[in-house]
Amino acid sequence: xxxxxxxxxxxxxxxxxxxxxxxxxxxxxxxxxxxxxxxxxxxxxxxxxxxxxxxxxxxxxxxxxxxxxxxxxxxxxxxxx
Numbered sequence: 345x346x347x348x349x350x351x352x353x354x355x356x357x358x359x360x361x362x363x364x365x366x367x368x369x370x371x372x373x374x375x376x377x378x379x380x381x382x383x384x385x386x387x388x389x390x391x392x393x394x395x396x397x398x399x400x401x402x403x404x405x406x407x408x409x410x411x412x413x414x415x416x417x418x419x420x421x422x423x424x425x
Contacts, residue, residue: 355363367376393401 363373363376363380366380367373368379371379
């Protein structure tokens with residue numbers, strides 16, 4: 345592998361602080377930029393489901409939430425008795 349090339353990049357103070365806040369321990373700023381640049385946006389997922397599929401997913405999520413609430417209520421009742 346050849347030598348690493350370096351580039352200077354100008355950032356506003358706000359942009360620098362935002363980048364710094366995303367930097368993980370032991371990570372260089374270059375590492376941070378590469379990690380963030382490789383992340384996918386939720387917008388990348390737009391349109392992958394049909395309206396029908398999206399509605400089925402919403403219904404399944406609602407059902408799981410209802411079941412979870414019911415289990416939590418039963419557990420709370422057991423603790424109270």
